[in-house]
Amino acid sequence: xxxxxxxxxxxxxxxxxxxxxxxxxxxxxxxxxxxxxxxxxxxxxxxxxxxxxxxxxxxxxxxxxxxxxxxxxxxxxxxxxxxxxxxxxxxxxxxxxxxxxxxxxxxxxxxxxxxxxxxxxxxxxxxxxxxxxxxxxxxxxxxxxxxxxxxxxxxxxxxxxxxxxxxxxxxxxxxxxxxxxxxxxxxxxxxxxxxxxxxxxxxxxxxxxxxxxxxxxxxxxxxxxxxxxxxxxxxxxxxxxxxxxxxxxxxxxxxxxxxxxxxxxxxxxxxxxxxxxxxxxxxxxxxxxxxxxxxxxxxxxxxxxxxxxxxxxxxxxxxxxxxxxxxxxxxxxxxxxxxxxxxxxxxxxxxxxxxxxxxxxxxxxxxxxxxxxxxxxxxxxxxxxxxxxxxxxxxxxxxxxxx
Numbered sequence: 001x002x003x004x005x006x007x008x009x010x011x012x013x014x015x016x017x018x019x020x021x022x023x024x025x026x027x028x029x030x031x032x033x034x035x036x037x038x039x040x041x042x043x044x045x046x047x048x049x050x051x052x053x054x055x056x057x058x059x060x061x062x063x064x065x066x067x068x069x070x071x072x073x074x075x076x077x078x079x080x081x082x083x084x085x086x087x088x089x090x091x092x093x094x095x096x097x098x099x100x101x102x103x104x105x106x107x108x109x110x111x112x113x114x115x116x117x118x119x120x121x122x123x124x125x126x127x128x129x130x131x132x133x134x135x136x137x138x139x140x141x142x143x144x145x146x147x148x149x150x151x152x153x154x155x156x157x158x159x160x161x162x163x164x165x166x167x168x169x170x171x172x173x174x175x176x177x178x179x180x181x182x183x184x185x186x187x188x189x190x191x192x193x194x195x196x197x198x199x200x201x202x203x204x205x206x207x208x209x210x211x212x213x214x215x216x217x218x219x220x221x222x223x224x225x226x227x228x229x230x231x232x233x234x235x236x237x238x239x240x241x242x243x244x245x246x247x248x249x250x251x252x253x254x255x256x257x258x259x260x261x262x263x264x265x266x267x268x269x270x271x272x273x274x275x276x277x278x279x280x281x282x283x284x285x286x287x288x289x290x291x292x293x294x295x296x297x298x299x300x301x302x303x304x305x306x307x308x309x310x311x312x313x314x315x316x317x318x319x320x321x322x323x324x325x326x327x328x329x330x331x332x333x334x335x336x337x338x339x340x341x342x343x344x345x346x347x348x349x350x351x352x353x354x355x356x357x358x359x360x361x362x363x364x365x366x367x368x369x370x371x372x373x374x375x376x377x378x379x380x381x382x383x384x385x386x387x388x389x390x391x392x393x394x395x396x397x398x399x400x401x402x403x
Contacts, residue, residue: 004031005363009189010095012037012088013072014112016045018145018171019205020101020129021068022178023185027097028071029357029365035073035095035381036372037088039403042079043374044069053349059374060348066371067354070344074372075381078403083396085111090386092120097185101129104139114200123198125188127181133204143205145171152209157216157227165229176212177205238287241294242323243301245309251323252306254297254313259283261318268316269300344368378402 009032015021021044024034038044046065053061077084089112092098098117100107107113114126128134131143132151146167149155154172155165184201192198210217216227232241240255256262259282266274274280274296279289286293301309306322313320324332330341330353339360341353347370356366382388382402396402 002362004029004365006189007031009033009097011035011097011099012091012095014098014100014102014107015129016101017049018046018064018068018174019177020099020181021046022175023099023127023129023181024072025068025070025178026182026357027185028369030363031365032097033073034071035075035091035377036069037075037077037079037091038374039076039078040374041403047374053346053352058348060346066344066346066352069371070354071369072372073377073381074374075378076375076403078400079110079112081399081401083401087382087386087401088112089117089120091381092117092124094385095121096125096189098124098126099129099181099185100126103142104128104130104134118198121198123192123196125185125192125198125201127185127188127201127203129177129181129203129205131205133207134202145173145205148206149173149209151206153213153216154209157229159229160231161229163229173205173209176208177203180208233290236283236287238283238290239293239297241290241297243294243298243309245301245304245306245322247305249325250306252301252309252320253323254309254318254320256286256318262286264316265313265318268312268318269297271296271300339366342366342368344370346370347373375402 006027009027011024011027011032011034013021013024013034013036015024015036016038021036024032024036028034036044040059043059044065046068047059047062048057049062049064051063052058053063077087079085079088114128117124117126130139131148132138132141149167149172150165152173155167158168159166181201181203184203188199188201219225219227227235234240234255237255237257242251242253244250245252254265256265262280262283263275266272278285279292280286304312310320310322322328329335335341340355340358342356343351344354345351354368356368357364360366378393382393383390388396393402
């Protein structure tokens, strides 16, 4: 493999859980050296989150931590100690980027906020990932993905008509914030290359969610119309939904956008009689009679497996796909051929499958290095990079600065 895109770029990661670490998760395969600063007193919270390998808890056994931190370096410094803060500043002096997702105000109390670190290295880039941003009346509120999802409005139109708001099945704001953070950091690196200037990036997780709702936002700001809850349905496409198939809890997703696709669907399913039914004669009438359409389509799909329905409809040019459980997803031949899942070997727990990046390009590594054991790289970072002697490191460890 040739030179990676971000070789020579060093990142200091003062992040926990998902949103902040997911930025470094993308930067490592691009060639960046990402140094995670944590401590045994305050480890990355993802280390303690289930599931753990074989159900055995441990700082080096967390599956979520594995997925979010491959290839990073772990250094254990107790940020409650002034000497640890001094070491962080030394690292900043030889780095390019700092990522952090502390609650606003915490870094200022530690003496590690952007004005201080800019005085250490004038062209440093700092990315701050917080729930509500670092300005505004709610800026000091602590936040987790689930609790701030409601702030975006997403649950308010996720659910069934007449029912309550519903949360989606994953903490979507964390990876969304991470992806936006990657784009912002790459833009900041390009800006620095052109101007010589670093900068501070203020990223609010709530705003990443709101920016993913262009139709709902613009419909309200322009028309004062509030999107209703429509369950699996669409405000234009009909039929659209998930339909039960053969097997235990097996489903297929189908979306039809045009009259041509509807005609292809009816022919592929051998229900040309539906083409003569006035209730389904155009998109608006199909939308009005969606309940009846769902009933009829469900009576057809139940006779086939979800794969059979997908292949039958896709051959006819109709968008359809199986609703996978995780066992099916990992085993799916298309996903396997694409190489999304790759082998990663952890020192304590052995080999496993993890996801690589969802795109393929030159300058990005496809293989994964193991996620770091806590403090695994103290000697390299503090000894080789900062030049501390073994005696000095032993002293700092004895006094709990390295911890």
